Amino acid sequence: MTTSSLAWRRNLKALERNAHGLWQILKALASTDHPLLAHLIPIRRCNLSCTYCNEFDNFSKPVPTDQMLRRVDKLKELGTSVVTISGGEPMLHPQLDDIIHHMRRRRIVSGLITNGYLLTADRIQRLNRAGLEWLQISIDNVQPDEVSKKSLKVLDRKLQLLAEHAEFHVNINSVVGSGVSHPQDALAIGKRALELGFSSTIGIIHDGTGQLQPLNDEERRVYHEMKALEKRSFTRVNAFQDNIALGRPNQWRCRAGARYLYICEDGLVHYCSQQRGYPAIPLEKYTLADLRREFHTEKSCAPHCTVSCVHQVSALDAWRAPQWPAPAAQPANGLVNIE
Numbered sequence: 001m002t003t004s005s006l007a008w009r010r011n012l013k014a015l016e017r018n019a020h021g022l023w024q025i026l027k028a029l030a031s032t033d034h035p036l037l038a039h040l041i042p043i044r045r046c047n048l049s050c051t052y053c054n055e056f057d058n059f060s061k062p063v064p065t066d067q068m069l070r071r072v073d074k075l076k077e078l079g080t081s082v083v084t085i086s087g088g089e090p091m092l093h094p095q096l097d098d099i100i101h102h103m104r105r106r107r108i109v110s111g112l113i114t115n116g117y118l119l120t121a122d123r124i125q126r127l128n129r130a131g132l133e134w135l136q137i138s139i140d141n142v143q144p145d146e147v148s149k150k151s152l153k154v155l156d157r158k159l160q161l162l163a164e165h166a167e168f169h170v171n172i173n174s175v176v177g178s179g180v181s182h183p184q185d186a187l188a189i190g191k192r193a194l195e196l197g198f199s200s201t202i203g204i205i206h207d208g209t210g211q212l213q214p215l216n217d218e219e220r221r222v223y224h225e226m227k228a229l230e231k232r233s234f235t236r237v238n239a240f241q242d243n244i245a246l247g248r249p250n251q252w253r254c255r256a257g258a259r260y261l262y263i264c265e266d267g268l269v270h271y272c273s274q275q276r277g278y279p280a281i282p283l284e285k286y287t288l289a290d291l292r293r294e295f296h297t298e299k300s301c302a303p304h305c306t307v308s309c310v311h312q313v314s315a316l317d318a319w320r321a322p323q324w325p326a327p328a329a330q331p332a333n334g335l336v337n338i339e
Contacts, residue, residue: 006164006165006167009167010166010167013133013167013168013169014169017109017133017134017169020109021109024036024081024082024109025316027081028081028259028316028317029316032258032259032292032295032317032320032321033079033288033291033292034078034079034080034081034291035075035078035079035080035081035258035259035260035261035291036080036081036082036259036260036313036316037080037081037082037083037084037259037260037261037309037313038075038080038082038083038084038260038261038262038263039083039084039085039086039260039261039262039263039272039273039309040068040071040072040075040083040084040085040086040263041063041085041086041087041088041090041262041263041264041265042062042063042068042085042087042088042090042093042096042099042265043060043061043062043063043087043088043089043090043092043093043265044056044057044060044087044088044264044265045057045058045059045060045061045087045088045089045092046058046087046088046089046092046115047089047092047115047117047118048089048115048117048148048149048150050140050147050148050149050150051146051147051148052147052148052177052205054274055086055087055088055273056087056088056089057088060088060265062092062093062094062095063093063265063267065095065098065099067267068093068095068099069098069099069102070284071263071267071283071284072099072102072103072106072108073106074283074284074286075108075261075263075283076106076107076108078286078288078291080108080261081108081109082108082109082110082111083103083108083109083110083111084111084112084113084309085099085100085110085111085112085113086112086113086273087113087114088265089114089115089117089118090112090113090114091112091114091118091119091123092118096130097126097127097129097130098130100112100127100130100131100132101130101131103131104130104131109133109134110130110131110132110133110134111132111133111134111135111136112127112132112134112135112136113135113136113137113138114135114136114137115137115138115150116137116139116150116155116158116159117154117155117158119158119161119162120161121161121164121165124161124162124165124166125165127166127168128165128166128167128168132168133168133169134168134169134170134171135162135166135168135169135170135171136170136171136172136173137150137155137158137159137170137171137172137173138150138172138173138174138175138203139151139152139155139172139173139174139175139189140174140175140180140185141180141181141182141185142182142185142188142189145181147180147181152185152188152189152192156192159172159192159193159196159198160196162196162198163196163197163198169199170198170199171193171198171199171200171201172189172190172192172193172198172199172200172201173200173201173202173203174186174187174189174190174193174200174201174202174203174226175202175203175204175205176202176203176204176205176215176219176222176223176226177203177204177205177215177219180205180219183218183219183222183223184218184222186202186222186223186226187222187225187226190202190226190229191229194229199230200226200229200230201230202222202223202226202227202230202241203241203306203308204223204241204244204245204306205306214244214245214246214247215245215246215247219245220245220246223241223245227241240252240311241308244304244306249303249304250302250303250304250305250311251303252302252311252314252318253298253302253314253317253318253321253322253323254271254298254299254301254302254305254310254311254314255294255295255310255313255314255317256271256272256275256294256299256310256314257269257271257279257290257291257293257294257295257297258291258292258293258294258295259295259313259314259316259317260272260309260310260313260314261283261286262276263283264276267282267283267284268280268281268282268283269281269282269283269286269290271294271299271301271310272305272307272310273307274301274305274306274307275299275301279294295317295321296321296322296323296324297323297324297325297326297327298323298324298325298326299326300326
């Protein structure tokens, strides 16, 4: 594909994506009875083992494709706007393209979070044909270390392939926080992403038990410099991170279980990746009543939450619908923490 042809196709997809996004925001303002974002897990296994991550194993089999397609259909039935496929490493699923294509046919915005290791020119072209609309890679450092092998040194060639072939939007997320030895690496990663024509964001990562660790002085300096590089858009509604960087709680209304759904490989709906265990209702049995209950249920983990996507989708409803404490049947701390 020529450079001009690729640019034309990218621009066309961007226009479609922005128009669809605006329509979904208008729908969200008009009604709270549908999810804005769901994370769908097709496989728990990962080809890496980053020490801060509690979302993978090294043995799980892929979820059968027919089950994945039924889950997409159910999310469509619930009115879900965007579905992001995550993991584990979702590119280990042998029928990933079929799942993405099914999302496209069902008029659901399709996203993918990957470590990038399995990207090749042919694989990127297949994602183009499947109809993928955006992809994110988190890069943790410039040089691989004992904490993470998701390094710029290893992945830079993969980023070049994306720049040369991807028709979908690409975001590169760099990180500061627990376990990151060289926080200034985030700046090098962010600048490289912008150089290649991608968007760039920064995240504050939790430790291996999903808990927040406040940033030190150098990490905060890098965090604020990276924030200055980010372009403004709804997906960067991340002012909440300013408090996280200082170890301060955020006062907000988490809409997990309503506006945001995390569907694990077993097909159960959870609040998020860090709070698996409640409500743990099978997706096929999830109803409007469940969405409404969780929309109004206060989440005890919310003040120190680091999960950006939940903050972002909840922002649209910050002005309405006060919440009340969770039912007494919940665990004592309100949620199940992952050890």
